[in-house]
Amino acid sequence: MATRDNVRGQAGEGEERIVPMRLQKFLARAGVASRRGSENLMTAGRVRVNGQVVSELGSKVDPRVDVVTVDGREVHLADAAVTLMLHKPTGYLTTMSDPFDRPTVADLVPVSRYPGLFPIGRLDFDTTGILLFSTDGELGNGLLHPRRHVDKSYIAHVEGRITAQQAQALRDGVMLEDGMTLPAEVEVLRASSRASELAITIHEGRKRQVRRMCEYVGHPVRELHRCRFGPLTLGDLPEGEWRLLSEAEVESLRRAAMP
Numbered sequence: 001m002a003t004r005d006n007v008r009g010q011a012g013e014g015e016e017r018i019v020p021m022r023l024q025k026f027l028a029r030a031g032v033a034s035r036r037g038s039e040n041l042m043t044a045g046r047v048r049v050n051g052q053v054v055s056e057l058g059s060k061v062d063p064r065v066d067v068v069t070v071d072g073r074e075v076h077l078a079d080a081a082v083t084l085m086l087h088k089p090t091g092y093l094t095t096m097s098d099p100f101d102r103p104t105v106a107d108l109v110p111v112s113r114y115p116g117l118f119p120i121g122r123l124d125f126d127t128t129g130i131l132l133f134s135t136d137g138e139l140g141n142g143l144l145h146p147r148r149h150v151d152k153s154y155i156a157h158v159e160g161r162i163t164a165q166q167a168q169a170l171r172d173g174v175m176l177e178d179g180m181t182l183p184a185e186v187e188v189l190r191a192s193s194r195a196s197e198l199a200i201t202i203h204e205g206r207k208r209q210v211r212r213m214c215e216y217v218g219h220p221v222r223e224l225h226r227c228r229f230g231p232l233t234l235g236d237l238p239e240g241e242w243r244l245l246s247e248a249e250v251e252s253l254r255r256a257a258m259p
Contacts, residue, residue, distance in 0.1 A: 002222065006090065007051060007182055011087055013228045016177075020060040020061060020062050021060060021061065021063065021090075022057075022058070022059070022060055023036040023038075023042060023054060023057075023059045023060065023061050023068070024042060024057060025038075025093050026063060026068060026077065026128060027041065027042075027047070027068070027075065027137070028102055028136075028137025028138050028141065029077055029081075029136070029137065029138050030068075030075045030076060030077050031075075031081045031082070031116045031134075031136055031137065032070055032075055032100065032116050032135075032137070033118060033137055033143045034118055034137040034140050034141060035119055035137050035138070035195050036141075037059055037118065037137070038137060038179070041070060042054060042056075042057060042059075043055050043057070045055055046070055046071050046175050047070055048068070048069045049061055049066050049067070049068050050066055050067050051067075058148050061235055063076075064231070081134065081135050081136035081139070082114045082117070082131050082134065082135045082136075082244065082250075083132065083133070083134040083136060083139065083244070083245045084109065084114075084117075084132070084134075084137075084242050084243060084245060085103065085126075085130060085131070085132055085133075085232065085234070085237065085242060085243055085245060086105060086108055086109055086130075086131045086133060086241075086242040087129070087130065087131075087234055087237045087238060087239045087241055087242070088105060088127070088128055088129060088130075088131045088222050088239075089108075089129070089238060089239045089240045090125070090126045090127070090128050091103060091125065092104060092105050092125065094106070094110065094119050094121075094122035094124075094125075094131065095119075096111070096117075096118065096119070100205030101107070105119060105131060105133075108236065108240060108242065109133055109242050110242070114135060115135075116135040117134070118133065118134065118135075118137075118140065119131055119132070119133050120133065120134055120139075120140045120144060120229075121143070121144055121205055121229075122207075123226060124208060124211070124224070126224075127224045127225070127226065128223075128224070128225045128226070128239065129154070129162040129224075129225045129226030129227055129234065130226050130227065130228065130229045130232065130233070130234045131226075131229075132229055132232070132245075132253075133242075139250075139253060139257060142254075142257025142258070142259075143225065143230065143253060143256065143257045144181060145203060145257070145259075146158060146204065146205075147202040147255070148203075148257055148258075148259070149182070149204060150197050150203075150229070150230045150256050150257070151201050151202070151203055151228070151229075151230060152201065152202055152203075152229055152230075153199065153200070153201040153204065153226065153227050153228035154199070154201075154202075154210050154224055154225060154226050154227065155189075155197065155199055155200075155224075155225045156197070156198045156199075156201045156214060156221050156223070156224050156225075157195060157196075157197050157221065157222045157223040157224075158195065158196050158197075158198060158214050158217070158219035158221050158222060159194075159195060159220050159229070160193070160194070160195065160196065160219050161191045161192060161193050161194075161195075162163050162191055162196040162198065162217070162219050164188075166217040166218065166219065167183070167186050167188055167198070167231060168186075169217055170184055170186045170198075170200070170213055170214075170217060171183060171184055171185070171186045173215065174213055174215070174216045175216075176206070176209075176212050176216065178206060179211065181202070181206075181213060182202070182203050182205070183203075184200055184201060184202045184213070185199075185200070185201040186199070186200050188200040191199055195222065196219065198214070198255060200213075201228075210224060211224065211253050213216070218251055222228045230252070230253055230256040231252040231253070231255075231256055232245075232247075232249060232252070232253070237259050240241070241247070
C-alpha cells in the first residue's frame with residue numbers, strides 16, 4: 001500500500017493524476033460507492049488492501065500494484081462506470097434499501113446488473129421526475145457539491161393564485177429555516193383562484209427546497225415534478241422506466257460537475 005511519502009517517480013502524465021490516491025477516492029472512482037459511502041465502508045472494516053483491513057481515511061493506494069477488495073470482491077479503476085436516468089413515479093423512497101420494506105427506487109433500476117448504483121441526490125416520496133443514478137462516485141459527488149450550483153428545474157402545482165409579488169420573492173430568494181435561498185428562475189405558467197402552475201429552476205439542492213419555498217410565500221405544493229437535472233431532461237422516457245446515458249450525456253454531466 002502506498003504511503004503519504006510515496007513519490008510518483010517516472011510515472012507518465014496520465015499516471016501522475018492517480019498515483020498515489022486516497023483509498024476512498026479510489027473506491028469512488030471504481031464505482032463502489034459515493035465518496036462518503038466509501039468512507040463508511042472503510043470505517044466498517046469492509047475494505048482490504050493487499051489482504052489487510054484498512055480503516056484509516058487518510059490511507060493511500062497505488063492502483064497499479066495494490067489489490068483492493070470490498071467484502072472480498074476485488075475492485076479496479078478499469079471497471080467501467082455506469083450512469084443512468086430514471087423517470088421516478090410517486091410512491092417511492094429515494095434510498096437503495098428500507099428497513100420497513102417500503103417501495104424504494106432500487107426496485108426500479110437494475111441493481112443486480114450494475115452493483116454499486118446509487119442515486120445522485122434525491123426526490124421526495126411524492127415527487128416525480130428525473131433521478132440520476134451512477135456507479136461513479138466522483139461524478140455524483142461533483143454534481144451534488146454545493147459550490148457547483150447545478151441547475152434543477154421543476155413544474156410545481158400549488159394551491160391558490162400566486163401573485164406577481166410572491167413570484168418575485170421566489171426569484172429574489174426567501175429565508176428558510178436553513179438560510180436564504182439563492183435567486184431562482186420562476187415563471188407563472190397558469191394561475192386561477194384555486195391553483196397555480198409554476199416553472200421553477202433552482203441552483204442548489206436543499207432538502208424539500210421547492211416545497212418549502214412555495215409554502216413560505218403561502219402556496220403549498222400539491223404536485224411536484226422535476227423535468228431537468230443539469231443539462232439533461234427526461235425526453236420521452238416513460239414514468240417508472242430507466243435508460244443508460246450516452247457517453248455525450250455523461251460528459252455533459254462531468255462538465256456541469258467541474259469546479
